[in-house]
Amino acid sequence: MGKHNEFGKEGEKIATDFLVQKGYVIKHKNYRYLKSEIDIIAQKEDVLAIVEVRARSNDQIIPIADTITKKKIKLLVMGADYYVTENDLDIEVRFDVITILKNKSIFKIEHLESAFYHF
Template structure:
């Protein structure tokens, strides 16, 4: 596995730990539907957080959150819709981004709630 893949997995675990610490219940990790993959589905109260995790070692060129394309958003929406139907959930869905910036051995975590389109 490449170093960037290892860091991506580490970033997802950091995000899961962060969400749990902040009162979320993790429902699913790496949910797949057709071409969609959702990093984390978590619930807090009656809100389903559909979480995209972005981990990088620098953000000099572009903000980490700005790396999410319109195509990726459409895939996340489709995947979230299917997850809600499959699990017969009656919740409000929200699309969050957790960015993790690694600088040497220090991690900076930012949780952007309702980062884009929700239904």
């Protein structure tokens, strides 16, 4: 496995731990539907958070959150819609991004709630 894949998995673990500490219940990790993959599905009270995790070792070129394309957003929406329908949920759905920036052994975590809206 490449170093970037290892760091990606480490980033998802850090994001999961971060959400649990904030009172979220992790419902699913790496949920797949067709071409859609959702990194984390978490719930806090009456909100279901569809979470995209972005981890990088530098933020020099563009901010990490800006690397999420319209195509990726559409895939996340499709996967979330299927998850909610499949599980017969009547719940508010929110799309979040957690960015993790690694500088040597220090991690900077940012949780962007309602990072984008489906269109």
